[in-house]
Amino acid sequence: MSRKIVLLAAAVLTFAGIAAFDLQRRLHYEPHAVVSAPEPFTEPKPDSFTVQKRDSSAVPKAEHSAISKLDSMRTIRIEVLNGCGVAGIAEKAGRYLREAGFDVMTWKNADSFNYPETIVIDRTGNIENARSVASAMGLQTHIQQIVHDPYRIEQVAVIIGRDYDRLGIFSGDRPRR
Template identity: 40%
Template sequence: MIKIDKKESISSSKSENQKKILAVINLLLIAVSLTLLIILTLKIIPLFAQEGRLAQKSNHVIQVEVLNACGTAGLADKFTDLLRSKKFDVVKTGNFASFDIDNSFVIDRSGNKEFAYSLADSIGIDKQNVIQQFNKNYYLDVTLVIGKDFNNYLNQ
């Protein structure tokens, strides 16, 4: 008859339990790591909070159209210089459909309103003056429409 020592049996049982616990912990760590990798890869949760100047936190340079809507000559060029100094890419300038616009506003063209908010914030236009008019035929992000209140924004 084989004699089993109780102490030996208990210690081998504890050792087996510890190995099982460590294996479960390792599997959980691997599962959590893979889940985080998938979430970040699919951009379900952005890595950085999108506050302030979005263009500075990403590689995307915001492309802008500047339109004069008050008739003052040379305004689109002045705003182009201002926006370029703030690292926006002004890709088009011109005149708006009319010259009787009192308040300047920003139009989101790409479907990413954060780009429009970033431009508005950089020159002091209130977020209430940001609208969305998504147009897949526009190859730019934002349109700035300069109204008769342009002096409020030129010195920003």
């Protein structure tokens, strides 16, 4: 009789374990997400929580253009990639660009360390953003434009190549503003 009870208890525990595993699997099942196109941006209507823009007529013209340039630089989101294999080079370039007023989102390794030259890539179709970053780094050329990806955060990517030692940013120069 006790042998039957032991076998029955083992069967019940086995069944309970299988049922719990199946329930856990079902609870953690996540169907594939459906991705839809982003909603178009609409201007918010003024209310008590809306921050009003300052009166730009109160700012002298020279100061206004300097503020506008700095504001536009801060809105350029940048990704800095190490394409030469020198340890810490992407971080150093990223900190330099932050000091210059750009919004550096991240720095990390590129897909390879075989980039002979530093490249600035426009990811949004606004080549002026890439030119601003290239100018701050002392680059005259090596700007590429790629197809816009609406799901990327960064607007500009900088891949530091093996020519990094020719860039002013690694010789102790201050950022160009």
